[in-house]
Amino acid sequence: MRTLLFVFLLMITSKFSASYAQDLSQHLWKNRVILILSEDNTAFERQILAFKTNEKGMNERNLIVYHLKTDEYKQVMPKSEVRKSKNLFEKYKQANIAFEVILIGLDGGIKLRQKDFLSCEKLFGTIDSMPMRSTEIRNRD
Secondary structure, eight states, rough: OOHHHHHHHHHHHHHHOOOOOOOHHHTTOOOOEEEEEEHHHHHHHHHHHHHHHHHHHOOOOOOOOEEEESEEEEEEEEOOOOEOOOOHHHHHHOOOOSSSEEEEOSSSSSEEEEOOOOOOHHHHHHHSSHHHHHHHHHHOO
């Protein structure tokens, strides 16, 4: 009976862990993802205000923004519901850093990691210097 219960719990745990990972993998080759890791609402609000002020540029670059806290996360641009998980935060968090912004490219690789406020000028400059972005711009024109 214990073995059956253990197998059942293992299956449930792995199913939930996989669903958290899929939330980011669904953006692969479709969206660039920004992760804001912060428990401090003041720093988070300042960062998200800058992104919302430049919403047109964010949309042109296919950017999706997530807010990750210790035990939960949510997509904030565009908005979604809060989900419980420690997995994403633990995967991307570096030790002793209170605030961090991470840019994940279309290929799923980390392209930029910054430990303080990220200006849209720096974000857009980083993205616009990427070969895939250059191709997007050429194909658009």
